[in-house]
Amino acid sequence: MPVYSISHVENVRVCVVMVGLPARGKSLIAQKIVRYLSWLSIKSKCFNVGTYRRKLASPTGADADATFFSPQNKEGVKYREEAVQSAIKDMMGWFLDENGVVGILDATNTTRDRRDQVLRICRENYIEPLFLESWCDDGELIRQNILDVKTTSPDYIDKDSEFALSDFTKRIEYYKDIYQTLDASVDKNLSFIKLINVSSHVILNRIESYLESRIVYYVMNLHIKPRSIWLSRHGESEYNLTGQIGGDANLSERGWKYAKKLPELVLKSLGPENQHTNLTVWTSTLQRTQQTSSFLPYKKKLSWKALDELDAGDCDGMTYEEIEQQFPEDFKARDDNKYEYRYRGGESYRDIVIRLEPIIMELERQENILIITHQAVLRCIYAYFMNVPQEESPWMSIPLHTLIKLEPRAYSTLVSRIKADIPAVSTYKEKGTSQLGESDGGNSVRSRDLLKGDQTK
Amino acid sequence: MPVYSISHVENVRVCVVMVGLPARGKSLIAQKIVRYLSWLSIKSKCFNVGTYRRKLASPTGADADATFFSPQNKEGVKYREEAVQSAIKDMMGWFLDENGVVGILDATNTTRDRRDQVLRICRENYIEPLFLESWCDDGELIRQNILDVKTTSPDYIDKDSEFALSDFTKRIEYYKDIYQTLDASVDKNLSFIKLINVSSHVILNRIESYLESRIVYYVMNLHIKPRSIWLSRHGESEYNLTGQIGGDANLSERGWKYAKKLPELVLKSLGPENQHTNLTVWTSTLQRTQQTSSFLPYKKKLSWKALDELDAGDCDGMTYEEIEQQFPEDFKARDDNKYEYRYRGGESYRDIVIRLEPIIMELERQENILIITHQAVLRCIYAYFMNVPQEESPWMSIPLHTLIKLEPRAYSTLVSRIKADIPAVSTYKEKGTSQLGESDGGNSVRSRDLLKGDQTK
Numbered sequence: 001m002p003v004y005s006i007s008h009v010e011n012v013r014v015c016v017v018m019v020g021l022p023a024r025g026k027s028l029i030a031q032k033i034v035r036y037l038s039w040l041s042i043k044s045k046c047f048n049v050g051t052y053r054r055k056l057a058s059p060t061g062a063d064a065d066a067t068f069f070s071p072q073n074k075e076g077v078k079y080r081e082e083a084v085q086s087a088i089k090d091m092m093g094w095f096l097d098e099n100g101v102v103g104i105l106d107a108t109n110t111t112r113d114r115r116d117q118v119l120r121i122c123r124e125n126y127i128e129p130l131f132l133e134s135w136c137d138d139g140e141l142i143r144q145n146i147l148d149v150k151t152t153s154p155d156y157i158d159k160d161s162e163f164a165l166s167d168f169t170k171r172i173e174y175y176k177d178i179y180q181t182l183d184a185s186v187d188k189n190l191s192f193i194k195l196i197n198v199s200s201h202v203i204l205n206r207i208e209s210y211l212e213s214r215i216v217y218y219v220m221n222l223h224i225k226p227r228s229i230w231l232s233r234h235g236e237s238e239y240n241l242t243g244q245i246g247g248d249a250n251l252s253e254r255g256w257k258y259a260k261k262l263p264e265l266v267l268k269s270l271g272p273e274n275q276h277t278n279l280t281v282w283t284s285t286l287q288r289t290q291q292t293s294s295f296l297p298y299k300k301k302l303s304w305k306a307l308d309e310l311d312a313g314d315c316d317g318m319t320y321e322e323i324e325q326q327f328p329e330d331f332k333a334r335d336d337n338k339y340e341y342r343y344r345g346g347e348s349y350r351d352i353v354i355r356l357e358p359i360i361m362e363l364e365r366q367e368n369i370l371i372i373t374h375q376a377v378l379r380c381i382y383a384y385f386m387n388v389p390q391e392e393s394p395w396m397s398i399p400l401h402t403l404i405k406l407e408p409r410a411y412s413t414l415v416s417r418i419k420a421d422i423p424a425v426s427t428y429k430e431k432g433t434s435q436l437g438e439s440d441g442g443n444s445v446r447s448r449d450l451l452k453g454d455q456t457k
Numbered sequence: 458m459p460v461y462s463i464s465h466v467e468n469v470r471v472c473v474v475m476v477g478l479p480a481r482g483k484s485l486i487a488q489k490i491v492r493y494l495s496w497l498s499i500k501s502k503c504f505n506v507g508t509y510r511r512k513l514a515s516p517t518g519a520d521a522d523a524t525f526f527s528p529q530n531k532e533g534v535k536y537r538e539e540a541v542q543s544a545i546k547d548m549m550g551w552f553l554d555e556n557g558v559v560g561i562l563d564a565t566n567t568t569r570d571r572r573d574q575v576l577r578i579c580r581e582n583y584i585e586p587l588f589l590e591s592w593c594d595d596g597e598l599i600r601q602n603i604l605d606v607k608t609t610s611p612d613y614i615d616k617d618s619e620f621a622l623s624d625f626t627k628r629i630e631y632y633k634d635i636y637q638t639l640d641a642s643v644d645k646n647l648s649f650i651k652l653i654n655v656s657s658h659v660i661l662n663r664i665e666s667y668l669e670s671r672i673v674y675y676v677m678n679l680h681i682k683p684r685s686i687w688l689s690r691h692g693e694s695e696y697n698l699t700g701q702i703g704g705d706a707n708l709s710e711r712g713w714k715y716a717k718k719l720p721e722l723v724l725k726s727l728g729p730e731n732q733h734t735n736l737t738v739w740t741s742t743l744q745r746t747q748q749t750s751s752f753l754p755y756k757k758k759l760s761w762k763a764l765d766e767l768d769a770g771d772c773d774g775m776t777y778e779e780i781e782q783q784f785p786e787d788f789k790a791r792d793d794n795k796y797e798y799r800y801r802g803g804e805s806y807r808d809i810v811i812r813l814e815p816i817i818m819e820l821e822r823q824e825n826i827l828i829i830t831h832q833a834v835l836r837c838i839y840a841y842f843m844n845v846p847q848e849e850s851p852w853m854s855i856p857l858h859t860l861i862k863l864e865p866r867a868y869s870t871l872v873s874r875i876k877a878d879i880p881a882v883s884t885y886k887e888k889g890t891s892q893l894g895e896s897d898g899g900n901s902v903r904s905r906d907l908l909k910g911d912q913t914k
Contacts, residue, residue, distance in 0.1 A: 184658060188658070199664075200662070200663055201641060201645070201660075201661065201662045201663070202660070202661040202662075202664070203658075203659070203660050203661070204658070204659040204660070204661065204677070205657070205658045205659075206657055206658070207656075207659070207677065210819065210822060213674075213677060213678060213822075216677075217670075217674050220661070220664065220670060220673075221670060246802075247802075248801075248802065285799075305804075305808050305811065306811070311768070316802065344705075345703075345704075345705065345773065351762050354762065354763070355812065357815075358814075362667065365667060365670075
């Protein structure tokens with residue numbers, strides 16, 4: 001019998017249809033939803049109509065400026081229509097041929113005609129349409145989004161900043177003329193979420209399936225304040241020295257050194273102007289993470305069961321060599337599919353993701369959090385922020401005695417790694433061997449760790 | 458360091474202010490929120506203004522009929538004002554003296570004047586007001602709620618049905634005259650949830666704290682369709698025979714007998730008219746629950762990690778006698794506070810509640826579910842539906858070879874227990890001893906199990 005997480009209860013496929021003027025954060029929301037659902041093993045993909053339009057129109061130069069978006073520009077209308085149709089066609093193909101579960105149509109979809117058309121195609125294909133509108137009249141928010149366009153929109157990569165600003169503003173005006181917002185009366189039969197000024201006011205209509213309600217809850221919890229997240233494994237433990245996994249050992253002498261140095265690493269990562277930034281510290285319930293947090297000067301320290309290390313069940317307290325000898329088949333099965341493999345009486349990486357889900361939701365709500373946890377748990381959290389595929393995440397190297405700082409940005413997450421320069425054993429086990437790597441003291445980054453999006457400073 | 462669940466991140470106190478005409482399900486929603494939050498260890502209490510009003514006015518006979526609720530009835534207005542003031546005063550006292558976290562003011566609060574007054578008092582006491590309106594124009598829903606009044610409202614206990622109906626309808630009319638619904642423009646500075654026709658349309662405004670967002674999510678997931686929930690432990694296992702806890706043993710011979718008989722018990726519980734009701738079966742990932750489900754004719758069977766038995770950590774596979782001998786201090790500590798006690802390397806009842814929370818949320822969304830799980834997990838699920846206090850829930854007797862059927866009703870949950878009449882060992886350990894009870898074969902119900910609200914048929 002397959003094991004179900006809360007996300008797999010129904011046999012529902014959802015098409016999230018974004019709605020809103022340009023510069024309302026639609027693409028950002030769409031990409032976050034895809035990242036979140038993918039992390040939960042729900043097959044999701046974003047279909048950005050702008051990308052299709054650029055493929056079609058940009059080589060001809062037709063979309064070089066805002067006039068392309070005028071409803072009076074017949075050529076523009078034709079290209080844009082073609083782009084939408086291609087995106088929808090690809091999405092429906094993806095649902096059908098690749099068993100997609102949540103597809104996102106990332107476009108303005110500002111007219112009721114357009115939305116009716118998407119609705120009809122969804123219904124024909126037995127896909128639930130969920131409209132997600134980002135509506136905004138907060139001048140400052142819009143201004144900020146327009147300013148970001150130079151750095152985020154592929155349309156203005158090689159263009160002058162001033163041109164980008166004025167042209168983009170013009171483009172928005174063209175859309176405004178024809179924009180029909182989602183309305184509780186007119187659209188009362190649609191399933192929709194309407195976010196007003198990010199999520200200060202939210203209107204939900206006919207949210208029925210569990211999958212829809214998860215998307216709603218996630219979107220409700222997003223905020224756009226700038227913040228950072230710090231991640232660290234506990235300092236080297238006595239079990240690390242003997243190569244044993246699991247347990248609840250104390251820090252080794254070098255582990256204590258790391259704990260003492262950690263406050264300094266955090267200050268270094270904050271930079272000279274932000275030395276007084278107040279962090280909240282989250283640890284697991286195990287001694288080695290709490291000991292590692294003990295010298296941090298921050299008042300708010302919370303310990304979470306959900307941050308405890310992967311439960312190795314019957315193998316708790318054993319070395320990899322012992323596991324290989326005593327449970328050779330399990331040892332091989334784990335190497336073959338480390339994400340799914342569940343220790344006898346213990347957990348798999350997938351199990352950790354399920355118990356981490358509320359932690360991720362809370363992280364989305366919070367501002368500056370420093371998490372001190374364990375190798376497998378840290379891999380899962382890192383995978384969420386860095387969009388690392390599940391088959392790779394259990395093999396990432398997250399060395400001891402290294403502080404990782406994540407800075408979520410609109411379309412990627414910046415990563416910095418601050419090394420303590422305190423030697424530690426390696427706890428990294430290569431596939432197909434029970435041997436652990438050389439001691440690296442947090443001073444080396446493995447090549448497999450330089451994943452897409454990991455812009456290690 | 459105390460262990461935090463997701464519910465304890467902030468130091469926020471919330472006053473949920475119900476808003477809506479009579480017969481809109483306000484009290485039902487209020488009581489469900491209290492039950493849910495209490496189960497999550499969040500101290501919550503409902504203050505029903507009707508109860509205060511009855512204490513003041515009923516002895517004088519002033520509130521004998523609907524005219525009491527006319528805005529023109531000066532005596533009525535005076536009594537009702539006094540009732541509201543007493544309820545608010547008691548609630549504020551409860552926040553202050555008893556460290557209450559979520560208080561619910563269950564009253565109509567239909568005018569903006571009244572709401573402004575509550576708002577002011579909340580702000581003076583540093584309590585976050587969250588307005589929760591139930592708005593309804595679905596004639597059938599209202600009719601059903603009005604019909605329920607005879608059975609649910611203490612105002613009509615000794616009254617004739619017809620009088621109750623017409624009087625209550627009149628009362629609603631008095632409120633309608635002065636009703637001001639929550640409005641996105643006028644009330645834009647308030648935190649509010651507006652449920653329109655249960656939750657087919659939901660408006661959220663300024664939901665900011667985590668606690669508020671949990672309440673919103675829970676309320677969004679409630680439905681009012683009638684349904685039942687069936688609970689069963691797995692059949693007797695080989696470990697049960699030897700008195701060992703944990704593990705992943707097979708069913709014993711008698712356990713298999715129970716598995717074979719379970720389909721018949723379910724049919725019996727459905728009654729002659731509902732033999733074709735389709736159930737969904739949920740099990741844990743452990744063999745004994747899946748074996749127990751194997752003869753059930755229902756197509757949809759899901760296995761959940763979150764339904765696995767309490768993890769006994771280092772004590773997994775031991776008998777209570779062995780635990781008492783090897784870990785005498787732990788053994789005593791567990792008896793002293795069984796809800797909080799966490800096995801070395803394992804879990805506490807509180808930990809189970811945290812991992813069951815998504816299961817409970819999903820149960821609220823679903824219709825007919827049969828859950829086959831384990832003693833401790835079943836106690837926690839039962840405690841949620843039956844509002845059993847945490848200190849009692851780990852001591853409830855849930856015998857083997859017994860099917861429990863829960864039928865949630867507006868103000869209570871009906872329970873029936875259907876016994877298989879197949880002998881099984883008792884797995885019930887009394888406080889202060891390592892001995893298990895006598896074999897009861899699911900044929901006896903312990904007195905301590907007859908808890909308030911458990912209307913065992």
